[in-house]
Amino acid sequence: MFSPDQLAQMRAAQERWNDETLAPTLQKTPERPALFSTVSSEPIQRLYTPLDIADTDYAKDISFPGEFPYTRGIHPTGYRGKLWTMRMFAGFGTAEETNARFKYLLSQGQTGLSTAFDMPTLYGRDTDHPLVEGEFGKCGVAVTSLADMEILFDGIPLDQVTTSMTINSPAAIVWAMYIAAAEKRGFPRAKLGGTLQNDILKEYAAQNEYIFPIAPSMRLVVDTIEFAAQHMPKWNPVSVSGYHIREAGSTAAQELAFTLGDGLAYVKACIKRGMNIDDFAPRISYFFNAHNDFFEEIAKYRAARRVWARQMRDVYGAKNPRSWWMRFHTQTAGVSLTAQQPENNIVRVAIQALAAVIGGTQSLHTDAMDEALALPSEKAVTIALRTQQIIAEESGVINTVDPLAGSYFVEALTNRMEAECLDYFRRIEEQGGMEAALEKGWIQQQIADSSYRFQQEVDSGQRGFVGVNKYTVDDPIEIPILQMDPNGESKHMARLNKVRNERDQARWSAAMNDLRQAAQGDHNLMEPILAAVNAYATLGEMCDVLREVFGVYQEVMIV
Secondary structure, three states, rough: OOOHHHHHHHHHHHHHHHHHHHHHHHHHHHOOOOOOOOOOOOEEEOOOHHHHHOOOOOHHHHHOOOOOOOOOOEEEEEEHOOOOOEEEEEOEEEEHHHHHHHHHHHOOOOOOOEEOOHHHHOOOOOOOOOHHHOOOOOOEOOOOOOHHHHOOOOOOOOOOOEEEEOOOOOOOHHHHHHHHHHOOOOOOOOHHHEOOOOOOOHHHHOOOOOOOOEEEEEHHHHHHHHHHHHHHHOOEEEEEEEEHHHOOOHHHHHHHHHHHHHHHHHHHHHHHHOOOHHHHHEEEEEEEEOOOHHHHHHHHHHHHHHHHHHHHHHHHHOOOOOOOOEEEEEOOHHHOOOOOOOOOOHHHHHHHHHHHHHHOOOOEEEOOOOOOOOOOOOOHHHHHHHHHHHHHHOOOEEEEEEEOOOOOOOOOOOOHHHHHHHHHHHHHHHOOHHHHHHHHHHHHHHHHHHHHHHHHHHOOOOOOOOOOOOOOOOOOOOOOOOOOOOHHHHHHHHHHHHHHHHHHHHHHHHOOOHHHHHHHHOOOOOHHHHHHHHHHOOOOHHHHHHHHHOOOOOOOOOO
16 A cells, blocks of 8 residues: 555654654653453554555455445445344244234334244244243243244234344244245245344354254255245345354454354355355355444454455355355344443443444344343333434434544454454364364364453453443342233143144144155255144154254363
8 A cells, every 4th residue: 555665754753753752651641551452352552553554455455335355345335325224132922922022113113023032942842841941931932833933923014024033953944934924924935035043053162052963953054045045035044143152252353253164164065065156155144243342343344244255256266246245234242231230231232333333234233221131121122222223313424334444443453353364264274174173162162262361351350341340339220121921831832732732633744754754865854844834843843853863962071
């Protein structure tokens, strides 16, 4: 970007500033003994100048919005053309309760649905299984059969609203329930739009909501990607999720590298299946965390677009520019929320959401202030939605595309983030690839080490946490807490028993046998799963068949 003479002049000017301006100031007023680093404990320089981005080539590394490598965004007009989708996470108790919350949020201006499922659903168990007793509806909605899914989205125009579903190991089955429920209401599968999280690799790395071993789990992910490419052009069959990697304690650079590493593992698996990269890559989406460090998060998103574009075009040979696009959803950092002084979380979420918007997210969920205490109340979730609406309507940050481009600080952070990501790619390959790195526990160890380091900084007081280790008070909490229907579980159980008693037993038996035979072979499992769903097989029944065929994953112990 600069000639040798210009660089020499800038170095001389900075040396003069150091001697004539900075040194006397430090002698009179020393800097505070604070931790001047990112949330990821990366050191931050006192000053950033053109010298910190001297090697940056504008056309190659930054370019214009809507042009390769998309550092400045995938759309030329940014939010001047279309705002991000405001997609609040919702799901608790019964399908009826969550359906009511969906309709409330849509009435308040939300533009997309995002579904949380309870722990039995996430682990592929029916609600009455003894291993999941007491977990009904506590961290999401219970969906055990097609009958629940029919109620969950009753009265919602599924051809007009996109739906995101946070489900992983049993994702193919839950997605099939959604497709079947939509088709029963007359919505063709080809017109359904939305996103299935379906990112099983991050479960082994961070969240631990896995069922089957890695190889058959990867088969299911590829099956869904292949099915979507053939039948559902508006659906994102996998949302590669860095969110949970970050929530587990990773740094921003680890979140970026391990998430993109997972995405590339899916790309490789689909190519191995025989799929053309441009037939599926445009529908792979991403899901990132928005943590407290404003500038680090913005740099992460900008670096993510650049790395993905270069990998898709230059490494994997994708020809379609849409394959080069990184499209991503963002959620503010749940791990940053505090039970102490929960109103402070409104401020944290606003800062995090602003970083996501300036970073160019396509979709955003803002956490509610009470989520460290319980599932969000109606009041809390409304404030969280209003936070997005105020950013969109009042802040002015949407008026120009990538407003921080050219900042010496932000560009230097973006470059550093990309370099760290590529270095992690190298180290992952040394482990034998992403799946091998997970099997060995190497990825898990990297995250655990970062999490431990961060917690030490908080516990020692080196890193301030307002309301936790600084500015603490003993005032009682005075915010409303969500109360669920106390009879919800019994209602759900009654519906489950009704399904089992009234379904066509011959059709159910044939569908379950077909699913077992398909799982034992190598054909795509989506059609057999859809047949079983339409025969009102339950989630647990279908997962049990797959457990019998695939086995169950045993966690790697890290010592």
